[in-house]
Amino acid sequence: MAGLTAPLLGLQKKSLREQALSALRTAITSGELAPGRHLVETELSEMLQISRGTLREALRQLEQEGLLSAGPRGRLSVRHLDEKEIRDIFAVRAALESLAARTLCELPDRAHAIQSLRQTIDVMEAAQDLSLEERIESDMNFHRTLCRLTGNETLLHSWESLEGSIRMSIMFGGLEKGVKNMSVDRHRDIVAAIETGDASLARKTIRAHMDSAAANLVA
Amino acid sequence: MAGLTAPLLGLQKKSLREQALSALRTAITSGELAPGRHLVETELSEMLQISRGTLREALRQLEQEGLLSAGPRGRLSVRHLDEKEIRDIFAVRAALESLAARTLCELPDRAHAIQSLRQTIDVMEAAQDLSLEERIESDMNFHRTLCRLTGNETLLHSWESLEGSIRMSIMFGGLEKGVKNMSVDRHRDIVAAIETGDASLARKTIRAHMDSAAANLVA
DNA sequence: TGTAAGTCGACTGTTTACAGTCGGTCGTAG
DNA sequence: CTACGACCGACTGTAAACAGTCGACTTACA
Incomplete structure (x- = not known):
């Protein structure tokens, strides 16, 4: 999971949001963020070195892509596929x-x-x-x-x-x-x-x- | 366009983001926000009586739904369909x-x-x-x-x-x-x-x- | 010992403030 | 009259702070 920061430090041609999006997508589809894992916004924003506001925009997108599932009170977790x-x-x-x-x-x-x-x-x-x-x-x-x-x-x-x-x-x-x-x-x-x-x-x-x-x- | 505020004042069971999402979707699909129309975040947030941060989350979702198209520097406008x-x-x-x-x-x-x-x-x-x-x-x-x-x-x-x-x-x-x-x-x-x-x-x-x-x- | 009330902590929802950048405009010089 | 340059305004990108809510743990009382 420590590798999550790396992708963002490199190539800064894209917006932070897009970088976070890519990093999270990769982390999820690579299994770095395991299915069912609960995501905490403050935790992620700190890891990715971005603000929560920017992170939340990326999370909405991932949610719509079906990579995240929303629990009660907006709690997000990595979707589990049966x-x-x-x-x-x-x-x-x-x-x-x-x-x-x-x-x-x-x-x-x-x-x-x-x-x-x-x-x-x-x-x-x-x-x-x-x-x-x-x-x-x-x-x-x-x-x-x-x-x-x-x-x-x-x-x-x-x-x-x-x-x-x-x-x-x-x-x-x-x-x-x-x-x-x-x-x-x-x-x-x-x-x-x-x-x-x-x-x-x-x-x-x-x-x-x-x-x-x-x-x-x-x- | 003045009607944009109304939907938000009513039934407050959903989050502001979801309310904004519905309001914007309706405004776009009803033609209230005409295709090609350029969207200004501060303008919309003021109309919907929500903060820009919250609005931006909704905009990302609409963007992914294909209702909005992104121009240079993240400028959003209502998608025009040929x-x-x-x-x-x-x-x-x-x-x-x-x-x-x-x-x-x-x-x-x-x-x-x-x-x-x-x-x-x-x-x-x-x-x-x-x-x-x-x-x-x-x-x-x-x-x-x-x-x-x-x-x-x-x-x-x-x-x-x-x-x-x-x-x-x-x-x-x-x-x-x-x-x-x-x-x-x-x-x-x-x-x-x-x-x-x-x-x-x-x-x-x-x-x-x-x-x-x-x-x-x-x- | 079991239960219920109260308190503490964590997390999300939301807002406000700040920084950077691009385009336009006005003024001036050639 | 035109071209170039500096200023100005508008808008997005980003960050930090505030508020509300729910759950867990603890404590007091029966």
């Missing part, structure tokens, strides 16, 4: 990414999008031998890119709002299980489906990917 | 509600859910002769209920995060156009599809409903 919630999160994720895939399928000239996706998969492939964290990172990047390439800002925003929950799910289920679902081939299948323009196939591929990911996590 | 964005919002909405419908279809005993949905439609029917606002309210209630009945909290939360944008879309497209899509029959079709348990049919019904709604709004 198996059903993980499945639910991945169901919503699947719905969003299915929309993304379908949207890309309907794109007349999706060559550039296909190329971009392939590029992210290449990065994944190169990360195979790296740490679990970096493999997860490259996987998330693929899926985020999938949403971004649609040009649907609302879709991207919704997905990003879910990103924290997804990361928590992976952490909760265990990183080892998490990376199991990140096979390069699976992702190539998705891109291939999009390339054919078969929206139905793309949707099925995405859903299968998500279902197995969720199933593996809760197993 | 036609593409409205279509995009409804595409995401369709994806979420399709998931809801599919989930309900797969529910073994969905009799209770069906009944709840029928009830909300009855309310819609009774609201036919009331104001546009009330008709919209009853329509939103149906769709929110659709998501809630799945028991998927993440789905409900994602939908509610989108609710503000949906309301803005309706306001932007014109309330008259908005209510056109809220025919009782359409909604009965959705419930009927869910009742049969045909997930594919339910999905198609939802998507048709959403597509026509979006199309009407931007027409």
Whole structure:
């Protein structure tokens, strides 16, 4: 937990609030702040070296992202995910990414999008031998890119709002299980489906990917 | 805009932040705060009779809901939606509600859910002769209920995060156009599809409903 | 010994004050 | 008349202080 201060001292291009947001997100999704852990504002503000007012703005955002749950009298704690919630999160994720895939399928000239996706998969492939964290990172990047390439800002925003929950799910289920679902081939299948323009196939591929990911996590 | 203070003076069961949140949401989705309008913190805090700190927490939340857009140096303004964005919002909405419908279809005993949905439609029917606002309210209630009945909290939360944008879309497209899509029959079709348990049919019904709604709004 | 009242402490909700920064405007010089 | 520069106002970012509330612990009394 002492590492919480470090990220803030570095690169000061962003506002303190955004820095605190990133630091907290990382701390939560990395397990540094364990699920169920009660958060005390004064404690956190001191650790992050920021004022409570600024911290509270960040906490509101995290709360909305579903990383924190509010107890009585505004007491915040790190959200705890049970198996059903993980499945639910991945169901919503699947719905969003299915929309993304379908949207890309309907794109007349999706060559550039296909190329971009392939590029992210290449990065994944190169990360195979790296740490679990970096493999997860490259996987998330693929899926985020999938949403971004649609040009649907609302879709991207919704997905990003879910990103924290997804990361928590992976952490909760265990990183080892998490990376199991990140096979390069699976992702190539998705891109291939999009390339054919078969929206139905793309949707099925995405859903299968998500279902197995969720199933593996809760197993 | 003078009406902004009123909601806060009444029922003080919620925190000031939540009251401000509701007041601002209403002000934006009702058009009282016009799209593109620049928001000044001191101005708003004075109107709502709350401090800037408390106000800022509410603003962060609205920002995340997509009702506000951030300009340079954190300048906030009411988000302006163009036609593409409205279509995009409804595409995401369709994806979420399709998931809801599919989930309900797969529910073994969905009799209770069906009944709840029928009830909300009855309310819609009774609201036919009331104001546009009330008709919209009853329509939103149906769709929110659709998501809630799945028991998927993440789905409900994602939908509610989108609710503000949906309301803005309706306001932007014109309330008259908005209510056109809220025919009782359409909604009965959705419930009927869910009742049969045909997930594919339910999905198609939802998507048709959403597509026509979006199309009407931007027409 | 059990219970009830009272006190202490911790935490959140809220407000007020201060600092920094950007843009505009007015004045002046070329 | 234009261009440059210093001042001024407005607004956000941030910090510190105040107030209220709930729970826990202690103590007194039956």
